[in-house]
Each structure stands twice: as C-alpha cells, then as structure tokens.
Amino acid sequence: VALSANGPVTLWGRDVGWGRINPRLPGVALPEAVRTGADLRAAAAAADTILLALPAQLLAGFLADHAALLDGKRLVSTAKGIDLTRLTGASALLGEACPSAAVAVLTGPSFAADIARGLPTALTLACARPDAGLALQHALSTPVLRLYRTTDVTGAELGGALKNVIAIAAGVVIGAGLGDSARAAIITRGFAEMTRLAVRLGARPETLAGLSGLGDLTLTCTSPQSRNFRFGRALGAAEDFDAATTVEGAATARAVAALSGRLGEDMPVAAMVARLADGGVSVEKAVEKLMSRPLKEE
Ligand SMILES: NC(=O)C1=CN([C@@H]2O[C@H](COP(=O)(O)OP(=O)(O)OC[C@H]3O[C@@H](n4cnc5c(N)ncnc54)[C@H](OP(=O)(O)O)[C@@H]3O)[C@@H](O)[C@H]2O)C=CC1
Ligand SMILES: O=C(CO)COP(=O)(O)O
Numbered sequence: 001v002a003l004s005a006n007g008p009v010t011l012w013g014r015d016v017g018w019g020r021i022n023p024r025l026p027g028v029a030l031p032e033a034v035r036t037g038a039d040l041r042a043a044a045a046a047a048d049t050i051l052l053a054l055p056a057q058l059l060a061g062f063l064a065d066h067a068a069l070l071d072g073k074r075l076v077s078t079a080k081g082i083d084l085t086r087l088t089g090a091s092a093l094l095g096e097a098c099p100s101a102a103v104a105v106l107t108g109p110s111f112a113a114d115i116a117r118g119l120p121t122a123l124t125l126a127c128a129r130p131d132a133g134l135a136l137q138h139a140l141s142t143p144v145l146r147l148y149r150t151t152d153v154t155g156a157e158l159g160g161a162l163k164n165v166i167a168i169a170a171g172v173v174i175g176a177g178l179g180d181s182a183r184a185a186i187i188t189r190g191f192a193e194m195t196r197l198a199v200r201l202g203a204r205p206e207t208l209a210g211l212s213g214l215g216d217l218t219l220t221c222t223s224p225q226s227r228n229f230r231f232g233r234a235l236g237a238a239e240d241f242d243a244a245t246t247v248e249g250a251a252t253a254r255a256v257a258a259l260s261g262r263l264g265e266d267m268p269v270a271a272m273v274a275r276l277a278d279g280g281v282s283v284e285k286a287v288e289k290l291m292s293r294p295l296k297e298e
Pocket of ligand 1: 013014015053054055056058061062078079080081110111112113245246248
C-alpha cells in the first residue's frame with residue numbers, strides 16, 4: 001500500500017482471494033496501483049525489486065520452492081527473527097539460496113496497520129552493497145515512509161529479531177502485574193543483552209542504538225498492537241493465546257539460547273523467555289531467578 005505511492009506494485013500471496021480489502025487490515029483498501037492475483041513466476045520475472053514479507057521460520061521453506069525465480073533480483077526481507085534450524089537471519093538464507101541477488105533488510109519500528117493507514121514511519125534499510133542500498137533507499141522511501149540506510153546488515157537484522165524476544169519479556173512483566181518500573185528494567189537490560197550478542201556476531205553498536213534496534217524495541221515493548229508483547233502478556237497473566245498468531249520472539253528466544261551457549265555469551269533474559277515460552281518455568285520462578293543473579297556493575 002505504501003509503496004504504490006511511487007508506482008505500480010504487484011502483490012503476490014498464496015491467497016489473495018479477499019479482493020481489495022484484506023480482513024487482516026480492516027478499513028484499508030488496496031490502491032489502484034496495487035495489482036493482485038498475479039502468477040508468481042511472471043510477476044517475479046517482471047520485477048527488479050522484490051520484498052519478501054514472510055516470518056523468519058517460514059522463509060527457508062519458501063526459498064526451497066521459489067529461489068530460482070528470485071535470483072539476480074534486489075531482494076528485501078522484512079523478517080524479524082533467527083532461523084531456528086540454521087541459527088542465521090534472513091539475509092544469510094537469501095544469500096545462500098540466491099547467490100546472484102542483492103540482498104537487503106527492511107526493519108524498524110512499524111506496525112503494518114500504521115504504514116497501511118499512511119501514518120509517518122521511519123525504518124532502516126540495510127544492504128551490504130552500498131550502490132544497491134542507495135538505490136533501494138530511494139526506491140522504497142515515500143513522503144510518509146522515511147528510510148535510513150546502513151551497510152550493517154547483521155546489526156539491523158539482529159536488532160529486529162532480538163527486540164521480539166525482549167518484547168515477550170516486557171509483556172510477561174505487564175501481564176503478571178509487576179509494573180512499569182520492572183518493564184523499564186527489562187527493556188534496558190534486554191537492550192544490553194541485544195547489543196552484546198549482536199556485537200559479538202559482528203554488528204556495529206550504533207546500529208543497535210538506531211531505529212532497527214532501540215527504536216523497534218521501544219515500540220514493541222510498549223504497544224499492545226505488538227503480537228510479541230501480547231503473547232508475553234498472556235503468558236504473564238496465565239491466559240490463553242491464539243496459537244495461529246505469528247510470534248517471532250518465541251522461536252528466536254530458542255535460537256538465541258542455542259547461539260549464546262555456542263558463543264559462551266550470557267543472555268539471561270532471552271534464556272528465561274525461551275523457558276517461559278516452552279512452559280519450562282513459572283513466571284514467579286523466572287522473576288526470582290533473574291532477581292537473584294549475582295550483583296554486578298552496570
Ligand atoms: N505485521 C507487522 O506489523 C510487521 C511484521 N514484520 C515482520 O515481517 C514478517 C512477516 O510478518 P507478518 O506479515 O505480520 O506475518 P503473518 O504471519 O501475518 O503473515 C505471514 C504471511 O506469509 C505467508 N506465507 C508463509 N509461508 C509461505 C509460503 N511458503 N509461501 C507463500 N506465502 C507464505 C502467509 O501466507 P498464508 O496467509 O497463505 O498462510 C502470510 O500471508 C515477520 O518476520 C514479522 O516480524 C515486520 C514489521 C512489521
Ligand atoms: O515488528 C513489529 C513492529 O515493528 C511488529 O511486531 P509484532 O510482530 O510483535 O506484532
């Protein structure tokens with residue numbers, strides 16, 4: 001919807017039978033410039049830039065079926081997660097499946113519903129190739145969608161993935177009635193964890209302090225629009241949660257636990273989110289464990 005401000009857009013999905021208004025985005029009609037119902041092969045062949053809006057755990061499966069149609073294009077992933085099987089982000093999956101493509105990541109604080117309504121939004125466009133990054137920044141910015149550019153793909157995609165884990169923790173805090181002060185503590189210590197792991201994996205710390213890290217962390221930990229926050233809030237309140245809802249932070253917490261073990265990096269909040277999401281620890285026990293860790297310098 002947003003990109004159609006710049007020209008025609010083809011929207012492909014397994015099911016676009018809903019017509020011009022997607023029930024998941026009520027009140028937003030697709031503009032004339034958005035064409036749906038296209039054949040993926042023909043649409044991909046005609047495009048030079050393709051955005052892939054798939055959850056992190058489903059991207060590899062999609063690429064297994066369709067990578068040949070995408071190679072050689074400018075590919076932009078919106079996924080915010082770490083693939084649990086390979087312990088990598090979307091850019092590595094894309095780079096491996098489509099070696100001739102220019103791979104980029106579009107990430108930052110942005111609920112789909114806000115963007116579709118035309119509300120002002122700022123995001124990070126990360127691409128290791130400066131020429132392709134610059135071209136994409138200009139092609140994908142609109143008067144209300146402002147993209148900042150970076151070559152730090154690792155930092156941008158880890159910021160987007162890891163903030164979902166911390167958002168679950170923030171939701172647990174609120175759901176369990178532990179208060180706003182405890183949430184601020186979880187956000188801050190969670191941000192320290194995010195930065196530590198990302199830098200260890202090659203990210204630049206300033207990327208984590210930008211829109212794709214701190215920016216999205218702030219949004220996701222404070223808004224009930226976030227599915228990760230709502231999932232955590234349900235966990236904290238011992239309420240049911242719709243299992244069909246995409247909650248990237250749950251699988252990513254498990255991936256972080258595996259990565260932190262491999263790297264010998266302490267990630268206490270993420271480790272606790274992984275155990276909470278799997279039902280391996282009660283909220284009371286999780287809080288007690290986090291609060292009783294050895295006292296240390298900030
Ligand atoms: N929603 C948001 O506000 C934002 C989401 N993101 C990130 O973008 C990614 C996608 O999120 P979102 O769109 O909300 O996720 P949803 O779960 O809402 O939608 C996922 C979409 O992927 C499609 N899909 C899954 N597997 C395949 C496949 N093999 N072939 C074709 N289509 C497939 C699904 O199709 P079907 O309906 O047919 O199952 C569905 O349309 C996530 O990583 C998320 O964190 C980033 C910023 C904002
Ligand atoms: O990434 C998002 C906002 O930037 C969307 O967050 P949720 O997946 O938690 O809804």
